């Protein structure tokens with residue numbers, strides 16, 4: 003006979019909500035403790051570093067505004083992912099869809115800024131971004147509906163296609179002629195830049211509108227209901243007269259369109275130009291945001307903001323304590339890791355091997 | 364009818380397993396309320412109870428799937444802790460669940476030795492398996508892949524897997540729900556061999572005649588409590604039902620006369636390719652009429668599933684036609700239409716599929732959202748109307764006595780019978796002119812089954828054409844007006860249920876060829 007393994011994993015039969023929250027709080031405490039240990043190892047005092055980290059993200063209004071700015075695309079992309087994940091279509095292509103939207107919006111920013119009035123330009127850029135992103139989302143959906151291709155790989159690969167296309171534009175057709183050999187795209191004309199409200203570009207309002215609309219869309223509309231049924235069981239959807247193909251195409255178009263609009267917000271609100279860093283990994287981090295929020299757009303607001311705090315805070319401690327960038331990123335990585343891991347413990351429990359003979363409790 | 368041999372009584376002096384005041388709560392639901400029950404070696408104990416009375420939950424705790432809220436277990440007099448399936452297996456407890464947990468691409472043998480220490484040669488394992496099969500009377504090809512197996516073969520693998528691990532007590536949760544009468548008999552023969560070998564068998568079943576035929580004692584549960592344990596010899600189906608339900612229930616089936624018989628559905632030369640082969644259904648022709656229940660009998664896998672799905676638009680016909688004749692006149696060709704198109708044409712048909720959670724319902728959604736299914740496009744605008752489904756859900760829960768913690772509980776947490784009531788309730792709520800039901804009482808307790816029969820009769824009286832795919836021939840003969848027998852995807856005959864005998868139907872089921880019979 004083999005020995006019983008030291009620990010075994012079992013699904014929790016009946017996770018009470020209070021227990022789930024206790025686990026989550028324990029996870030955050032554990033993350034902070036573990037992070038503290040790393041800070042100690044780096045030769046710093048955690049009790050000095052943590053406060054600076056949070057103050058760096060929230061302590062004064064410029065810092066706060068910067069944190070909000072970081073959370074805008076994160077939140078937008080998480081909202082974009084929601085309908086796809088809800089129907090269990092694993093769209094990990096938000097990154098590419100953001101880039102597609104950013105490229106399309108940039109075209110109008112670069113070449114149309116003096117052709118139409120400013121509000122019209124904004125509208126055109128928004129629509130161009132949404133359209134391009136939507137198209138980028140539709141491609142994998144179409145292939146999956148038609149030929150059953152794997153959407154995870156497909157959306158992932160399209161990220162690189164979008165990025166390479168951007169690099170081509172940056173090095174070729176759209177290269178700034180005044181740039182000193184360094185390939186970059188020119189800054190947008192003022193007309194193509196989004197205005198600020200309360201110190202942050204109005205993208206934050208647009209994203210909050212996305213949150214509200216997506217929340218209602220998923221929960222209270224016929225379309226949202228169909229998405230949920232397809233996610234539950236495709237056979238049931240068919241049986242109930244729902245066209246799985248149509249739902250897949252429609253939801254991915256929406257998912258991509260929201261990502262594309264986020265791309266527009268990034269180039270026009272935050273960076274005032276297009277670069278290979280425009281998406282900057284947001285499309286991937288957003289997956290964690292969406293997942294941690296259980297696809298609830300309202301919860302995404304809090305989670306995205308929290309991740310933005312971590313990101314901004316880690317920037318601050320880099321300069322304040324001369325902690326290397328990589329170490330600061332390890333710290334935020336650990337906190338994120340604990341948060342994701344705790345969702346595992348909300349659903350599963352570990353059973354430790356009992357001492358032989360003893361009737362363990 | 365088999366009664367317990369005397370020597371069994373002799374072994375029964377000291378319990379093998381004692382359940383002591385077992386209580387299990389799921390949130391506010393009390394699934395088991397202080398249940399104390401003894402299990403003896405060398406006996407077959409059946410556990411009987413209505414849907415949701417806590418049978419599965421109780422046995423799941425013994426098998427280490429759940430952990431009790433309070434109470435405990437003793438094995439041979441000493442208290443033990445069962446915290447995981449592994450603990451249970453170490454104590455000699457094995458359970459066969461209703462949903463099998465086998466690796467489809469593995470052979471029977473590979474599945475059986477899966478997870479065991481690898482110091483045994485396959486040849487040796489195969490030999491041990493052969494001995495085991497011989498001892499208990501199983502018939503199994505150890506090298507057959509699971510995906511090629513019938514339900515009954517898969518069940519055999521599950522049981523052997525448990526026996527191979529040296530189980531002393533075998534728990535079977537509704538093992539006969541998916542078996543043919545012949546397969547059931549074979550299973551019972553095996554169980555009797557195990558009993559003779561001094562092992563304990565616990566069988567959960569809703570079929571009273573099986574309880575009477577195979578068990579030595581019956582434990583009756585109601586609403587989480589153990590009501591009574593009685594020796595099978597000293598009881599009767601009527602008494603058991605009364606204990607189970609709490610009041611007298613008539614086990615008579617009614618067959619109201621057919622009235623206003625009109626053609627509703629005509630199937631002509633229908634051929635359908637199935638998963639198993641190109642000819643799941645071959646050249647089938649029949650008609651269904653309003654005010655009539657057409658029973659469909661056949662060994663499982665004789666094309667029943669394909670027939671239902673073809674009518675519902677879920678699988679394409681290879682050949683032939685399906686025509687619906689609405690009450691309002693005219694005719695609608697259903698061949699080649701999708702469920703969506705059928706609905707859009709206003710065809711008043713409903714379908715209770717065999718696979719409730721995989722096809723009929725959305726498992727993670729609550730009762731209201733499941734009742735919404737199919738009618739979710741109704742009403743103008745983009746917003747989903749949940750008000751009328753909520754009212755309907757309340758009505759279904761009340762009228763069909765669905766046991767549920769609330770309307771917001773995901774349906775996958777409901778017990779099998781309650782799940783079925785939600786599904787049937789939704790399907791008949793629109794007063795369909797054609798109602799197709801596949802094994803509508805599978806897994807349902809006696810009381811719920813009779814409720815479903817009553818519902819089907821009510822639909823018939825209302826003027827619906829009911830197609831009832833069943834497996835219990837006694838029920839088909841009593842309830843249906845005509846019985847269509849399928850054999851190997853072909854029509855074996857259509858009989859008038861009033862004059863037909865079980866034997867006649869049974870012969871047609873295995874006939875294979877085409878046989879003309881009177882209508």
Ligand SMILES: Nc1ncnc2c1ncn2[C@@H]1O[C@H](COP(=O)(O)OP(=O)(O)OP(=O)(O)O)[C@@H](O)[C@H]1O
Nearest residue numbers: 389394414415416417418419420776777778779780
């Ligand atoms: N995991 C769970 N979470 C919440 N409630 C549950 C869970 N499992 C069972 N229940 C509830 O506990 C009660 C007992 O369920 P159980 O499945 O044991 O009934 P059963 O007697 O096996 O019924 P059936 O004959 O329909 O199989 C039911 O009310 C059921 O809804």
Ligand SMILES: [Mg+2]
Nearest residue numbers: 418419778779
């Ligand atoms: Mg059960």
